[in-house]
Amino acid sequence: MIVETGTKKWFKDLFDENYEYIRNYLFYLSGDAELADDLVQDVFLQLWEKRNTVKNKTVRAFLFTIARNIFLKNYRQKKYDLKFKSTYFEEIENESPEYILELKEFDEKLQKTISDLPEKCRIVYLMNRMDDMKYSQIADTLQVSVKAVEKQMSKALAILRKELGYKM
Numbered sequence: 001m002i003v004e005t006g007t008k009k010w011f012k013d014l015f016d017e018n019y020e021y022i023r024n025y026l027f028y029l030s031g032d033a034e035l036a037d038d039l040v041q042d043v044f045l046q047l048w049e050k051r052n053t054v055k056n057k058t059v060r061a062f063l064f065t066i067a068r069n070i071f072l073k074n075y076r077q078k079k080y081d082l083k084f085k086s087t088y089f090e091e092i093e094n095e096s097p098e099y100i101l102e103l104k105e106f107d108e109k110l111q112k113t114i115s116d117l118p119e120k121c122r123i124v125y126l127m128n129r130m131d132d133m134k135y136s137q138i139a140d141t142l143q144v145s146v147k148a149v150e151k152q153m154s155k156a157l158a159i160l161r162k163e164l165g166y167k168m
Contacts, residue, residue, distance in 0.1 A: 005051070005052075005054060005055075005056055006051040006052045006054070010051075011044075011047070011048060011051060014047070014059060014063075015044055018060060018063055019040065019044070021131065021141070022040050022043055022044075022063055022064070022067050023036050023037065023040040024036075024126070024127075024130060024131055025064060025067055025068075025123065025127070026039045026040055026043075026067055026070075026071055028122060028123050028126040028127070028130075029067075029068070029071045029075075029119070029123065030071060030074075030075070031115060035074070039067065039070050039071060039074060040067070042070050043063060043066045043067045043070055046066050046070070047059075047062070047063060047066065060140070060141060061140070061141065061142075061143045064141055064142065064143075065143075106164075109163070109164065110160075110164065113159065113160055113163040113164060114126070114160075116163075117156055117159055117160075118155070120152050121152045121153075121155050121156035121159065122156065123142070123152075124138055124142075124149055124152040124153050124156060125152075125153060125156040125157075125160075127141070128153060135149045135150060135153070
């Protein structure tokens with residue numbers, strides 16, 4: 001069954017399919033989960049307002065464009081220190097305090113390094129590693145070539161290796 005563009009069913013389906021991706025994208029841009037939750041609502045509000053002019057074929061890319069524009073507008077008003085929350089410390093049991101301290105120090109360095117990645121690299125890296133998106137999916141979402149995604153990922157990995165002290 002084909003759902004007509006601009007209907008409530010069309011919007012609900014798009015919302016259900018894309019909410020988490022758009023929210024994560026905004027989180028990757030801002031590093032702030034609460035802000036991402038707030039901004040994702042604005043994204044879908046703008047989609048609803050423009051529902052009659054949107055083409056089904058490009059709606060996902062359109063959502064990411066709206067998200068980026070909303071983030072940039074908000075970003076100009078405030079600067080954010082990216083802090084990506086690590087949850088794996090909650091799962092560690094029966095380890096020495098030294099090990100846990102080393103792990104936390106490494107995590108802080110990793111989070112800072114991810115935060116300091118160039119924006120395109122950071123987004124590609126996190127979409128791949130956190131959302132398990134394939135390069136082709138990332139390319140479609142960001143409206144770039146797969147080669148561009150590969151280049152940004154390669155750059156991100158090189159920076160992470162260098163900053164975290166890994167030798168190739």
